[in-house]
Amino acid sequence: MKITENQIAQVNKTSLSFHKTSYDYIANTLSEKGHDVKGIIDKLTNFQVAIPSWALGAGGTRFGRFSFYGEPSNLEQKLEDVGLLHALTQTAGAISLHIPWDVPEDYNAIKELASSLDLKFDAVNSNTFQDQKNAKESYKYGSLSNSSQGVREQAIAHNINVIKIGKKLGSKALTVWLADGSTFPGQSNFQSALSNTENSLKEIYKNIPDDWKLLIEYKPYEPNFYSTVIQDWGTSFMLANACGDKAFTLVDLGHHLPNTNIEQIVSTLMLKGKLGGFHFNDSKYGDDDLTVGSIKPYALFLIFNELVYGMENNPQNPDLAWMIDASHNIKDPLEDLIQSLEAIQEAYAKALLVDQNSLRTAQQEHDVVRCQEIIQEAYRTDVRPLLEKARLERGGALQPIAAYRALKVRNQLLKERGKHTQATGL
Ligand code: PSV
Ligand code: MN
C-alpha cells in the first residue's frame, strides 16, 4: 500500500485552520523574540531519521511475543512500511538494514523501490549475536572477542560481507553492536577479550571504504549480565581511535545505566570529533526499547541541546547517522514510530530555540539561575505547530497519527498481508 499526497491533503483539511492559528501565534512570538523561524523550519525539514528494519514488527520479550496483524514479512514490505511513515511524517527518509535478516534478493528492484518511496539506505548492521543456519562456528561465547580464532574469523568475515551488501545498496556506514561479554565472574579474561575485539575490529576496518564510517556501539549489559566487552562510551571511543579516522562511537540512548549524564557524553565525543551515530529510544529502568520521549523528554531535550551545540560548533565532528532503535511489544509498531519521530523533532526544535549567546554570557557571569531560565524557556515552548508546518511544506500530514487512523492504514495492511504475519528481528 502507498499513501498519496492527495490523500494526505484531504485529511489535512480538517485541521488546517487550527494549524494556521497556532502556527501564526508561535511564529510571531518567536520572531518577536529574535528567532529565525524560517531557518528553524528548514532545519526540521532536513532532519531525517532512519527506521531500522527490525522495528516494523511487534517485538517480544523472553516471556512471549504478541504479534501485530499485517506486519511486514519480507524486505519489500519493510520498505513499504517505512515509505508509509515517511509519507505521513516526512522525517523518516531512510531505512537501516540488519544482515542476515534483510539480505536483498534483487538489488536493483530493492533500490528502485526505495527511491520510489524517497528512501535512502542508512547504516547496515551486522549480526554476530545469533548463530546462523549451517554456520561452522557458534557465537555462544562471543564473536569478535572470542578466545577461538575460528569464531573471530567467522565474525570478521560476516562483517566484511555486510559491508559488501551495504555497498551495493548505497549505504555509507557499518554499525557493529556486540553481545560479547560474560555472565559469571571468572568466565572470561577481560584483557584478552578486549584485545581480541580491538584486533578483530581493525581487520574489519581495513575493509571500510574511504567514504564510509565504522560505528561502534556500546552497551553496559544484556544479554550478558556480568560483563560486556564494549560496555561504555570510553571503551568504544578507545576502539574507534585504535581503528582510525573512519571509526566513531555510536550512542544508543537506552545503553546507559540509570541516571547517566548522556548529554555530557555526547558533548565530549563531539568535541573530540568522534560521535558518529545516534540511536533513539527511551527507558525507565535498564531497557532500551520504549518510545522516544515517553519517559524522559527533558533529558532528551538536554541531549539535543548538546547535539545542536556540537553541530554548530564542532566542524571536527562528522554528520551524524540518526536512527530510532526501539521495538516493543504492544503498540502498533507504525503508530509507535510516528510517536517517536514526533518526540525527536520536538526535542530538536526546542533545542534550536535555546538562546546560545545569552546562555554563554550567563555562564560567564556565573548567573546560574539565568542559565536555567534560558534552557527552560526553550523547553517550555510548545513547538508542535512548527513541526506541523515543516511536515505540511513537504506534503506530510499535519497530524500523522490521526491521518494514519483516518486512512485505515493498518486495516489495509491486514487485508494485503494477512493476520498471521511475523517480521524478522529482535
Ligand atoms: C541490542 O541492544 C540492540 O538494540 C542494539 O542497540 C543494536 O543497535 C540493535 O540491537 C541492532 O543490532
Ligand atoms: Mn542500538
Ligand code: MN
Ligand atoms: Mn539496544
